[in-house]
Amino acid sequence: MNTQIITALVLxxxxxxxxxxxxxxxxxxxxxxxxxxxxxxxVESVFARFAQERHLSLFQxxxxxxxYLCFQKPGRIRWEVTQPYQSILVSDGKGVAQFxxxxxxxxxxxxxxxxxxxxVVSQIGAILEGRYAGRQGDYxxxxxxxxxxxxxTLTPRQPAMLKMMQAIEIYLAPDFRVTRRVVLREQxxxxxxxxxxxxxxxxxxxAGTFDRNQPxxxxxxxxAVQPRQGGSNPASK
Amino acid sequence: xSRSPGQIIAAIGGPAAxxxxxxxxxxxISTSGPAAWRMAPASxxxxxxxxxxxxxxxxxxxxxxxxxxxxxxxxxxxxxACDGILTASPAEGWHLALVSALGLVTEVRVGxxxxxxxxxxxxxxxxxxARDYVAQELRxxxxxxxxxxxxxxxxxxxxxxxxxxxxxxxxxxxxxADGSRWEELEVWDAQRRLFHAKVTGYRSFPxxxxxxxxxxxxxxxxxxxxxxTVAMTAAAxxxxxxx
Numbered sequence: 001m002n003t004q005i006i007t008a009l010v011l012x013x014x015x016x017x018x019x020x021x022x023x024x025x026x027x028x029x030x031x032x033x034x035x036x037x038x039x040x041x042x043v044e045s046v047f048a049r050f051a052q053e054r055h056l057s058l059f060q061x062x063x064x065x066x067x068y069l070c071f072q073k074p075g076r077i078r079w080e081v082t083q084p085y086q087s088i089l090v091s092d093g094k095g096v097a098q099f100x101x102x103x104x105x106x107x108x109x110x111x112x113x114x115x116x117x118x119x120v121v122s123q124i125g126a127i128l129e130g131r132y133a134g135r136q137g138d139y140x141x142x143x144x145x146x147x148x149x150x151x152x153t154l155t156p157r158q159p160a161m162l163k164m165m166q167a168i169e170i171y172l173a174p175d176f177r178v179t180r181r182v183v184l185r186e187q188x189x190x191x192x193x194x195x196x197x198x199x200x201x202x203x204x205x206x207a208g209t210f211d212r213n214q215p216x217x218x219x220x221x222x223x224a225v226q227p228r229q230g231g232s233n234p235a236s237k
Numbered sequence: 238x239s240r241s242p243g244q245i246i247a248a249i250g251g252p253a254a255x256x257x258x259x260x261x262x263x264x265x266i267s268t269s270g271p272a273a274w275r276m277a278p279a280s281x282x283x284x285x286x287x288x289x290x291x292x293x294x295x296x297x298x299x300x301x302x303x304x305x306x307x308x309x310x311x312x313x314x315x316x317x318a319c320d321g322i323l324t325a326s327p328a329e330g331w332h333l334a335l336v337s338a339l340g341l342v343t344e345v346r347v348g349x350x351x352x353x354x355x356x357x358x359x360x361x362x363x364x365x366x367a368r369d370y371v372a373q374e375l376r377x378x379x380x381x382x383x384x385x386x387x388x389x390x391x392x393x394x395x396x397x398x399x400x401x402x403x404x405x406x407x408x409x410x411x412x413x414a415d416g417s418r419w420e421e422l423e424v425w426d427a428q429r430r431l432f433h434a435k436v437t438g439y440r441s442f443p444x445x446x447x448x449x450x451x452x453x454x455x456x457x458x459x460x461x462x463x464x465x466t467v468a469m470t471a472a473a474x475x476x477x478x479x480x
Contacts, residue, residue, distance in 0.1 A: 056322065056334050056336075056344070058334070058344060058356060058357075059303075059322055059324060059332070059334065061303055061322075061470075063320055063322045063334075064305070084305055084467040084468040085465070087307070098316075098318060100309060100318060102465060109309065109316040109318065110311075110314060110315055110316050111315065111316060111317075112316055113315075113317070113339070116339075117338070164340075188357075190341065
């Protein structure tokens with residue numbers, strides 16, 4: 001497994017998960033990350049919609065996909081693509097599975113690189129649970145304020161990592177409560193742009209959301225997390 | 238204790254498993270000859286069907302387009318999912334990038350003259366695999382050669398045979414009896430079968446009047462490939478110039 005890619009993915013997704021927890025702005029990047037790490041430990045679950053574009057320098061049009069992200073402690077993650085195809089990558093914290101839908105049927109893959117994928121997911125889970133600050137040594141961190149909100153940029157320190165990844169940019173909402181966007185920039189001009197919307201903290205994710213053998217249907221999850229009129233949560237009763 | 242290639246691959250894990258699986262794929266190609274290709278020569282009576290079959294195969298896809306694909310590669314008993322982005326234009330040829338959850342896998346281009354070029358090599362995929370497998374399969378599936386020699390198989394279906402000028406490989410495009418549907422493709426190198434592909438999933442996309450074959454199920458012996466075209470835009474802008 002390529003550790004540079006793992007680390008890039010981990011930190012990219014770490015920013016994406018941790019930032020909803022940055023309750024207070026901090027002009028110092030180190031302080032901001034410390035606060036993100038502290039707050040990350042308090043979140044039990046996340047549900048958000050994503051739209052991802054993979055920009056390749058030799059193509060004019062990006063590779064687009066969209067779907068939903070679910071996270072729940074300890075280390076449970078589900079990344080479901082709904083367009084232009086249907087696919088689920090899910091970890092229950094102990095192992096990872098992938099499902100593909102074709103001709104109206106879900107099919108579980110005999111997943112290759114499963115250990116490597118689980119390693120990535122485990123690291124993401126660890127970060128989501130508050131062990132984020134320990135990775136700062138691998139990156140130089142800068143934070144700037146823009147008209148649209150603060151932007152935190154992580155730049156790899158190690159030359160080997162720099163060959164793969166130029167920077168990870170985390171775009172936060174002005175109130176620091178929501179991550180709007182994560183951009184993973186590679187050295188050759190390629191980049192991945194992930195935009196999040198409809199993010200919910202502490203959604204009542206139904207049983208089976210992270211089942212590696214028969215994951216719950218997305219529609220069931222969406223109905224479960226849908227806020228009731230008046231703002232109460234169906235599962236918070 | 239001896240182990241089968243599949244056991245060894247399973248035991249290794251990681252990118253090395255992908256590497257080894259593909260190496261094994263190269264060494265496990267069927268060695269039987271193309272006896273199934275015996276076909277009756279084309280007759281005047283079937284001229285319309287042959288013309289239809291040629292058009293079906295040669296014009297299966299628009300001249301200029303961009304397609305998004307989802308591919309499942311099976312090697313050594315393990316499966317790997319990738320996204321593909323494919324552009325085609327008369328000026329640039331065919332340009333394919335494969336992207337996995339772990340990053341870019343490879344980028345290849347096949348020119349109008351059939352020449353394959355590996356544009357990007359990554360730690361996930363060796364250059365010779367990109368050239369020998371990805372580019373070759375792209376070339377035969379999506380860029381049928383202009384010279385197709387017609388005949389009719391024993392089961393009544395039409396067959397269009399082609400020979401690669403560069404490597405001497407031979408291909409047989411099998412169509413329905415009336416020539417309206419492309420159904421199979423088989424490619425041979427000398428007496429070895431490189432791969433066989435089932436061609437299905439005819440569906441329409443915006444901007445192109447005909448249904449295209451959107452699903453390919455390819456069997457190359459030790460590796461299999463399922464490709465689905467999930468989005469397509471006809472008359473897309475051609476790819477940028479390579480640096």
